[in-house]
Amino acid sequence: MTDKELIELVRKQDSKGFETLYKIYYKRLYLLAFKYLRKEETAQEVVNDVFLKIWTDPALLNQIQSPGPYLSRCIVNNALNLISREKKQHQKQEQFLMGFQEEEHQSDEALVLEQQLQQLEMALDQLPPQCKKVMMMSKFDKFKQQEIADRLNISIKTVKNHLTQGYEKIRVILSKEQVFLLFLFFNQLFR
């Protein structure tokens, strides 16, 4: 199913189509919302709010060709609105939140974020096994350096060295990756 067909289904209030849209986009939109809001619960609320509005007012999708950029924009707008509301700054209008003019080249912030995270995961996979393990324990399992040292039966200095090595390697891999992506991008442009 293409994005266009999916949008058409949702516009016709097809519940199966809506569920599909939700499941495809939920993860990346949630991450995007979290990136702004830093609260898991609020992030989830923002995502659900956006989907709810689309469901209750399918006309919002009338001008939309591709759901990705639109949904990303909605998430960002809603997240920013939430932040500003928390700061008691009600400058943004409700209408603006869901209103969105699709331009020819739309950036899809959630998609960009998702791709960045995929690259990061690939970079993590390229680390030496012990280094990767320490990085994963530190970043994914949220273990303190001392805990990692205890569990892996290594010194805290070794843990620090692994972390340092990990950061450095990922940074290098990602910068190479970015050059490669840039190359791909230009390749696309000048084809």
Next chain:
Amino acid sequence: MTNINHLHNIPYSLIADQAEGNISAEGLEQLELWKNTSPEHLKKYNELLLLEDQLRLLALSKHIDPQKAWENFAPSLENTTQQSPKSSVRKLTTYYKWAAAAAIVLSILYFYKPEFFTGIKTIRTAKNEYQKVILPDGSEINMNENTTLSYNSWLFLKNRKVNLQKGEAFFEVKHQQAHPFLVKMDEVNVRDIGTSFNLKIEQEQIVVIVNSGKVALEANSSKVDSVTSKSLLLSEKDKGIFNRKTKTLSSQKNTWLNYKSWCDHKLQFIQTPLEEVARDLEDAFGKAVILQDADLKNRKLSAYFDQQSEEEIIRIIAASLQLQVTKKDDTFVLYK
């Protein structure tokens, strides 16, 4: 800190400590110092913060379960928006409304126009009501008052069958070799061989008078088993009678000239006693004619009336026989 001077001068370890929220005051001071020594350092620091952040998002993404999120989210769709369930409910109820409307229309049709479902047309005439029916094959039926007949309009051209339930009717049948014309009654059938005839169901007998052509009067064997003769072939001017009490068929020459005057309004009298004239007039018009004086009964009348009203006819009779006539309600009284 040896790390600061190695690996492009980036204090990864301090940044890791900070990310963990476990940085010492001394470490934080060193980190701040490093950040502020050059814009290049600050840029690197920011890059690493971004990386740190992305690592956290990546960690978070491992716990995201869209299926579970959907299961939590879906009920709120039904509760708060009610758009989709409502619209589907609305669709359903409109569907039922239409179905109910259709059911009502169909049952009304079934009640008032059963032929809509079966093709069977039933025609009834009330008192003083006369009706001419033209059948699908072009045959004609003149129905007298208080008469009921039915036929299947769908099958009629293949199966020319008319049910005469009660009353009297004059049939003019278009002859078709391949499709005989059958009039079914409860106890007898009249099979026509291309003719016109009058059929009357009376309390005690069923009478067929053949106007032209030939008909067969048959006892319906499923209803009547004690009939001695199962069928009679009747020709022009013949009168066939089924006696409903004795269940017997008989035939005789028809002497009654005005048997079909009720439908053609033609009355013929040849030396007819006035008593019979009065009866024929009543039969033809449904209005009683009373002879006030007993000796009027045997006065004879010869006359021919065509398409005249009853009142005209009565006045002509009265004039020709030198009688007086009065009209009381719907009754004519003849007297000297």
